[in-house]
Amino acid sequence: MEDMFGSDDSRTRYPTTLEPEPAQQDDGAVRKPVAPQPQPQIEPQAFGGPLILTVADVDQLIRRLGADGRTVIGPKVDGPVIGYQPIGGAADLPSGWGDEQGPGHYRLRRRDDDALFGYALAPTSWKRYVFPARSELFRARREDGALAITTIPPARPRYAFIGMRACEIAALDVQRRVFMRPEAPDPTYAANTQDMFVVAVSCGSPAATCFCVSAGTGPEASGGYDIRLTEVNSTPNSPDHYFVANAGTQAGADVLAQLACKPASDSETGAATQIVQAAATAIGQGVKLDDVHELLARNRENPRWDDVAARCLSCGNCTMSCPTCFCSDVVDENPIGDDGVVRARVWASCFGVSYSQMHGGNARTSTSSRYRQWLTHKMSTWVDQFDVSGCVGCGRCITTCPVGIDIRTELEAIRATDTATKYPESVRPQTDEGLAT
Amino acid sequence: MTPTVARVVDRVVEGPGTVTLVIELSDALTAPAPGQFNMLWAYGVGEVPISLCAVPPLTNVILHTIHDVGAVSHALCELRPGDQLGVRGPFGIGWDLTPARGQDVVVMAGGIGLAPLRPVVEAILADREAYGQVAVLLGARTPNDLLFPAETAAWSLSLQVETTVDRSAPGWTGDVGVVTTLLGRIRHNLTDAVAFVCGPEVMMRFGARALLDRGVSAEGIQVSMERNMQCAVTMCGHCQFGELFVCSDGPVFPWARVESMLGVREL
Ligand SMILES: Cc1cc2nc3c(=O)[nH]c(=O)nc-3n(C[C@H](O)[C@H](O)[C@H](O)COP(=O)(O)OP(=O)(O)OC[C@H]3O[C@@H](n4cnc5c(N)ncnc54)[C@H](O)[C@@H]3O)c2cc1C
Ligand code: SF4
Ligand code: SF4
Ligand code: FES
Numbered sequence: 001m002e003d004m005f006g007s008d009d010s011r012t013r014y015p016t017t018l019e020p021e022p023a024q025q026d027d028g029a030v031r032k033p034v035a036p037q038p039q040p041q042i043e044p045q046a047f048g049g050p051l052i053l054t055v056a057d058v059d060q061l062i063r064r065l066g067a068d069g070r071t072v073i074g075p076k077v078d079g080p081v082i083g084y085q086p087i088g089g090a091a092d093l094p095s096g097w098g099d100e101q102g103p104g105h106y107r108l109r110r111r112d113d114d115a116l117f118g119y120a121l122a123p124t125s126w127k128r129y130v131f132p133a134r135s136e137l138f139r140a141r142r143e144d145g146a147l148a149i150t151t152i153p154p155a156r157p158r159y160a161f162i163g164m165r166a167c168e169i170a171a172l173d174v175q176r177r178v179f180m181r182p183e184a185p186d187p188t189y190a191a192n193t194q195d196m197f198v199v200a201v202s203c204g205s206p207a208a209t210c211f212c213v214s215a216g217t218g219p220e221a222s223g224g225y226d227i228r229l230t231e232v233n234s235t236p237n238s239p240d241h242y243f244v245a246n247a248g249t250q251a252g253a254d255v256l257a258q259l260a261c262k263p264a265s266d267s268e269t270g271a272a273t274q275i276v277q278a279a280a281t282a283i284g285q286g287v288k289l290d291d292v293h294e295l296l297a298r299n300r301e302n303p304r305w306d307d308v309a310a311r312c313l314s315c316g317n318c319t320m321s322c323p324t325c326f327c328s329d330v331v332d333e334n335p336i337g338d339d340g341v342v343r344a345r346v347w348a349s350c351f352g353v354s355y356s357q358m359h360g361g362n363a364r365t366s367t368s369s370r371y372r373q374w375l376t377h378k379m380s381t382w383v384d385q386f387d388v389s390g391c392v393g394c395g396r397c398i399t400t401c402p403v404g405i406d407i408r409t410e411l412e413a414i415r416a417t418d419t420a421t422k423y424p425e426s427v428r429p430q431t432d433e434g435l436a437t
Numbered sequence: 438m439t440p441t442v443a444r445v446v447d448r449v450v451e452g453p454g455t456v457t458l459v460i461e462l463s464d465a466l467t468a469p470a471p472g473q474f475n476m477l478w479a480y481g482v483g484e485v486p487i488s489l490c491a492v493p494p495l496t497n498v499i500l501h502t503i504h505d506v507g508a509v510s511h512a513l514c515e516l517r518p519g520d521q522l523g524v525r526g527p528f529g530i531g532w533d534l535t536p537a538r539g540q541d542v543v544v545m546a547g548g549i550g551l552a553p554l555r556p557v558v559e560a561i562l563a564d565r566e567a568y569g570q571v572a573v574l575l576g577a578r579t580p581n582d583l584l585f586p587a588e589t590a591a592w593s594l595s596l597q598v599e600t601t602v603d604r605s606a607p608g609w610t611g612d613v614g615v616v617t618t619l620l621g622r623i624r625h626n627l628t629d630a631v632a633f634v635c636g637p638e639v640m641m642r643f644g645a646r647a648l649l650d651r652g653v654s655a656e657g658i659q660v661s662m663e664r665n666m667q668c669a670v671t672m673c674g675h676c677q678f679g680e681l682f683v684c685s686d687g688p689v690f691p692w693a694r695v696e697s698m699l700g701v702r703e704l
């Protein structure tokens with residue numbers, strides 16, 4: 001998806017001066033309870049009853065959204081993985097392909113049916129469309145000592161995202177809270193999301209890495225979509241291949257109306273419900289998350305951070321693949337052969353060497369402190385900052401970690417050694433140790 | 438995150454590798470408060486957070502004192518009158534002078550840490566009657582590195598100003614040692630005093646502990662934190678310190694807010 005990272009789709013304009021932030025009132029003692037993940041609720045029948053779509057209707061849906069001037073992105077086999085790529089019709093979808101995911105493990109698998117959405121989720125998220133890995137903020141030039149800044153008007157891509165999973169919709173909301181604060185909304189994120197169209201697809205084939213049920217985000221979206229599809233394929237009740245469609249917005253209902261499909265029967269919606277329930281059962285409630293906000297806040301000196309650091313490569317894959325990680329560097333680029341400067345915002349990782357660098361020293365040099373920063377931010381301090389957990393339970397960080405570090409296992413290990421400390425009172429470092437800058 | 442173009446109108450060399458730039462903006466900034474900072478952009482090199490070292494009445498003129506420590510700060514220090522740069526800001530929560538009114542005050546600065554504290558002293562001088570006894574404790578590496586010698590000499594007419602250096606030099610007859618030792622020079626009781634502290638993190642930890650020992654409350658001590666900053670608008674993540682964003686929740690914090698976190702290694 002070269003063009004998504006290129007200059008054209010990510011141009012943006014920032015307001016000249018941003019107001020300072022108001023102070024956050026926090027006395028340091030009282031901690032917020034763990035907030036459940038946001039699940040906007042759409043009344044089931046608010047935009048009409050469920051309809052039945054065929055594979056040909058799904059193809060029509062994609063084509064109509066494209067004909068409407070939208071950039072349609074959906075799942076597609078892309079080399080050895082399923083990726084979220086521009087698609088033109090149902091033929092681009094990964095028909096008959098599934099995925100197998102585990103710690104440090106990803107394989108495409110042939111299914112024994114022709115399901116269009118028969119995989120769990122792509123190992124890279126939708127994040128790169130709404131928050132591109134590189135976006136240009138402005139261009140500047142110096143002529144006769146005078147600086148001339150050219151702002152770059154924001155592109156408005158009008159995305160249609162086909163096949164968003166429930167956890168991925170929750171991730172959009174998590175990032176929205178970061179980028180769309182009313183005091184300082186981010187123009188790039190605003191331009192990329194303000195006119196997007198979301199076609200959610202409920203999960204029928206979750207992976208071993210999924211823990212959305214524990215995170216409260218899936219496997220079926222209860223809101224945040226224009227249209228929600230549940231794919232039914234060769235169930236005992238109905239041998240044919242169809243999709244139960246619900247509209248979540250008027251825009252979604254309007255698009256569905258153009259397809260002129262028939263209403264779903266009770267047995268058809270029943271089959272869809274069964275699929276989602278089976279997925280929820282398969283995923284299970286296995287990961288205890290209701291206490292992690294407090295748990296991680298009180299375990300900053302747990303020796304387990306050194307244990308995971310002995311395995312972690314500080315590669316940052318987890319942060320790049322995570323749909324909610326939002327960190328970035330702001331850099332001056334000086335293109336060769338051009339006497340101008342491009343100011344760009346590029347993804348950064350808290351595992352990076354320069355992330356916490358200051359002129360006099362680095363706040364976090366050890367991998368132990370970086371992993372702790374990552375996991376504690378995800379599941380604990382994020383709640384303090386944005387009233388929501390930074391983890392939606394998609395499992396990408398587990399799949400994409402080259403050494404197979406599993407966030408669920410690490411949490412359990414911390415819980416099993418709750419309040420253990422690598423600094424018993426006798427060897428506790430004095431507060432004057434540490435950062436000497 | 439686009440800066441406004443601004444012009445250097447004066448450049449004062451404060452000492453080896455330290456320069457004060459007087460910068461004129463075409464558009465007035467939001468009136469800054471003591472302890473706030475701007476993002477200064479050196480064309481083609483980068484953008485760094487620099488405190489406002491004075492809060493002049495004209496909001497289209499700003500002063501920044503910059504210590505040359507790396508690529509961006511060097512490029513900024515090399516600017517000459519007439520040169521242009523980019524400015525964004527002001528950002529952050531600065532010093533809270535309200536609790537200091539009617540109380541004794543300690544201002545403790547190490548090195549370039551005096552830059553963000555200078556507007557505090559100026560504000561006190563502008564309304565001298567509103568404050569009790571005021572002590573300004575200054576530390577620098579060498580006598581040559583002492584910032585704003587003319588101003589600090591003038592301050593000593595109405596405030597207690599104590600100075601120390603890490604390393605002496607010919608002609609220096611003052612103290613040698615860390616800035617915290619100057620607390621011993623303050624004879625009055627500090628129990629209800631309010632302290633403003635800025636300098637290297639290790640100095641702030643020592644300084645806060647010495648102030649606590651002298652009876653100042655943890656709420657009564659304010660420190661200005663430093664972290665890597667890329668955006669200054671709570672979006673890049675770099676400045677996080679526990680759950681705090683130093684750029685927008687700070688950079689100034691009550692000691693009570695950050696003390697336990699500063700005790701955690703590499704937080
Ligand atoms: C709130 C605040 C106020 C400050 N006020 C002043 C001041 O009044 N005067 C002064 O001389 N210095 C001040 N500093 C420190 C100053 O920002 C750093 O010295 C400067 O960023 C170093 O950048 P450099 O490119 O010169 O150094 P390098 O070591 O070459 O840094 C390379 C890059 O690292 C990043 N970086 C390094 N150190 C820091 C840092 N401390 N904060 C953020 N990013 C950093 C920058 O992106 C920089 O481009 C302040 C810092 C903060 C956080
Ligand atoms: S932390 Fe891992 S499981 Fe949680 S949202 Fe990020 S990638 Fe998904
Ligand atoms: S946890 Fe895994 S993916 Fe993340 S930085 Fe460490 S080695 Fe890389
Ligand atoms: S400087 Fe970017 S979040 Fe604080």
